Amino acid sequence: MEIKGSCCCGAVQFVIDDRPSMMGKCHCSRCRKLGTSTMVFVKRGQFRLVSGEDKIQSVEPQPPYKYVRSYCRSCGTSLGEPLSADDTFPINAHCLDDDPGIRISFHEFVAEKPDWAQGPEEEKA
Numbered sequence: 551m552e553i554k555g556s557c558c559c560g561a562v563q564f565v566i567d568d569r570p571s572m573m574g575k576c577h578c579s580r581c582r583k584l585g586t587s588t589m590v591f592v593k594r595g596q597f598r599l600v601s602g603e604d605k606i607q608s609v610e611p612q613p614p615y616k617y618v619r620s621y622c623r624s625c626g627t628s629l630g631e632p633l634s635a636d637d638t639f640p641i642n643a644h645c646l647d648d649d650p651g652i653r654i655s656f657h658e659f660v661a662e663k664p665d666w667a668q669g670p671e672e673e674k675a
């Protein structure tokens with residue numbers, strides 16, 4: 551199983567070998583503003599950056615927030631942590647071009663979820 555992903559302009563391309571370990575959604579204001587709130591967690595050995603490493607700009611977190619957030623310098627797409635040295639790290643689920651084969655299994659910082667974000671589930675017609 552190979553799951554491809556990319557930024558909006560296509561400069562950053564990556565491949566995830568085999569399905570990610572989990573998918574979660576963070577409702578903190580930082581993740582919402584930086585644009586990576588739904589993420590898949592990948593193991594370093596299963597993640598390959600195919601192109602665009604020189605385009606990736608990272609933003610370090612301030613406590614209590616814990617995830618580095620990166621974006622493509624050309625198009626602004628939020629990527630997650632594709633340059634992480636950790637064993638497991640988050641990648642923006644919105645960058646995936648293929649179905650990762652898993653679904654959202656947890657939510658973080660739910661107390662920071664804005665009231666306007668409450669509503670009916672989006673169902674595909």
Ligand SMILES: [Zn+2]
Pocket residue numbers: 557558559560561562622623624625626627
């Ligand atoms: Zn881009």
Ligand SMILES: [Zn+2]
Pocket residue numbers: 576577578579580581582615659
């Ligand atoms: Zn967050």
